[in-house]
Amino acid sequence: MDEQSFQRLRPEGDDHDRLTCTTCGFIAYENPKIIAGAVVEVDGGVLLCRRAIEPRSGFWTLPAGFMELGETVEEAACREAWEEARVRIAVDGLLAVYSIARIGQVQMLFRATLAEPGWAAGPESLEVRRFAWEEIPWPELAFPSARWALHRWWQTRGQPLGAPATNPVEDPRGTVPLSGTAL
C-alpha cells in the first residue's frame, strides 16, 4: 500500500477532513465501528474467551467483534459468539452500549443464554471457559469494557433488562488508554 497516496482533505461542503486517495479521488469515510458481543450465562456463570490474537492476546474477554454489513446488531452478536466460542446463543436484550471514543468504537453488548448446549474455542480463541462470578480473572481481562459489562450483568441477573448501561463514571467517553485502567 502506498501510504503517501492517502491524505486528509476536506471534500467540498463537508465539515470534516476525510481520508482521500490523491491518485484516484476515492474517499474512505471513517466512522465509528460497532462491536457486537454478549455476556453468555451458563449455570449462573459466564463464558469468557482467552484471546488468540492481538490486541491483548492471552487475556480473557467476552465473545464480541466487528459487526458486518447485511446483519442486525443481534445477528452480529450471535455470529461472533459462534465464531469465537462455538456457542449458539439466545439474546435476551441489550445490556450495555459503550462509546470508546479513543478507538472509534461503539460496543453493543447483549445479555444471552445458551440456545444449544456446548461451547469450544473458535479460531481466534485459545480457550473458552465458564467462570462462576467469584472465579472471574479480573486482572487478566483484556478490556475495561469487558469488566464494565460483567458488572452490569451481575447487577441485573435474574431481573428484566431495563435501560442499557452506558459508559461508567471512571471513563465517561471511553478515552482512557488500556494502560491507564485498573485491570
Add this chain to the structure above:
Amino acid sequence: MDEQSFQRLRPEGDDHDRLTCTTCGFIAYENPKIIAGAVVEVDGGVLLCRRAIEPRSGFWTLPAGFMELGETVEEAACREAWEEARVRIAVDGLLAVYSIARIGQVQMLFRATLAEPGWAAGPESLEVRRFAWEEIPWPELAFPSARWALHRWWQTRGQPLGAPATNPVEDPRGTVPLSGTAL
C-alpha cells in the same frame, strides 16, 4: 475516482471480501455506520426537520446523522440536533436501536428535551417545526424508522425509559425498501 482500481477481494485469513485498491493495496473496510439522532420533546410535541438534501429531500424527519470519530453516541446525537435543527438538547436516554441491514446502518435514537430555548433550520434543513402528536405529517415522513421512533416516543412519554425498542415486526431486519412501506 478510478472505480476500476477497487475490487472485492478476500484478504488472507479473512472470511469476507473487502473493497481493495488493486493499485496500492489499500483495504477500505466497510462496516455498518451509526446514525445518531433524537426525538426532541417541546411542550408535549416533537421537533421535526424538513430535509433540504437527498435522499428524501422535502420530507420530514428527526434530527439525526452519521456519528463521527472521536465522539460518543450521545454527543453525536447532540451535534446532529444542533447542525440540523439549531437546537441544544438534553438527552434523557436511548429510545430505540434499529438495524437497517438494507443500507448498512444502525440507528440509535434518543429521547431528549430542550436544554436551551429555540430552534431553527440548519444548512441541511428547509425548515424545523414543532408538531403536536395529532399534527405529525405521517405521509410526509422521510423514513420508516422516524415513524417507528415517534410511535415509541408516544408510548413511553411521561415514563422512565426501559429497554430500547428494536426493529418492529413489520421489518425485523430493516430490509424493506422505502417504496415498500406504508408511508
